[in-house]
Amino acid sequence: MKTLLINILFRILFYPLPKISINMDEEKAFNHLFETSCKKADKLIEYNLAIPKYKFLYYVTKNKRVVLHGSNEQEVHAFEPRKQTLYNGEMATAIFATKDPMWPIFYAVLDKNKIIGNIRNGSVSANGNSFFHFYSLTKPTFINEPWTTGMIYLLPEGSFTNVSKGAIQFNEWISEKAVSPIAKMEVEPSDFYFLKKVASHRSDESVVKTWLLYKVRTLIKGA
Template identity: 30%
Template structure:
């Protein structure tokens, strides 16, 4: 499946055994210390590569937020028209980069900001999943004010999370990197991230909120309603 050019592919990451081993050691230490102590990140590889390693290779899902002191995530009802997301649940990402956007986006100081971002993987001809692709839009007026902050990505045990089913698009299947738990979840570890840790900070797309609302109302299934 050929995606439009505004979908951003995941950058190339280090795949050598030494780097993977350092990620595994850091993860083991983080899980041993628990969420009361943030991950002491001193590796040469950027944080997004560590988080992608965790999401891709372990039984952990991720949640990004500006609150560094969450001890228990409670199910909440989001404002979302999509069937999978329109329910009371704890939501998390099965990808390492996507939750970083929520961690560094300062909604508290910019309450009017609107975004309809996503991380997807498309099935290839053999039925396997391709590399992740991302779309990060933001209200143009908010983007001009650079609404970024230091945030936290929480590592949550994947047990009890339901992964979003694939979405059929023509002859292809698209999987959104999202999972939901109907029960409360206690984090296993947490990692502080700064705006500079988010690899697509300069690729966030500004949109007009009125245009987005009009297009979404006219074509509810037309996500992401790209405004070129």
């Protein structure tokens, strides 16, 4: 009952992933693209399909042993653990990744050099299956026109662990070992499904207030 109530609350406050279904032709195309790209020297996925990129990312996280990492950097040959903050505020020296097909696109297309204040975002769930999204930037960041071209790196899942536990779970995976990408794909701001659903908050407001007002703010912004 608790899980059900939390998911109902998330549905009220945040946005769910769009429903994703993959037909046999798409599966065949995705598999061919993945397998051939992994064999290339540059590991670049040259995505020329008339299908949203997040559907391809959804396919690989469900069918291949990979996790995803979004970055502004175009040429990362190896990721090294570094100090970062976990979803619960604890510090960890690790590489962060996710199996959510949308969340890393946000990190890939948000220019980190344009961030003023803080950012608040996440892919959250109460059952580890149905994830809901929220994205919020400060007004000065918006004024900075922060969107850019980025890269999604497909990393081998082997050394990663899903660290999120408890009533509220973030789709957050970490590795304490260095890893090299097995493939990478360029993404544009238009590939980010929630681009028009990014809200604005004050840096000094509470996280709870940002959560409670997130969806209202996006609806007002889009009016």
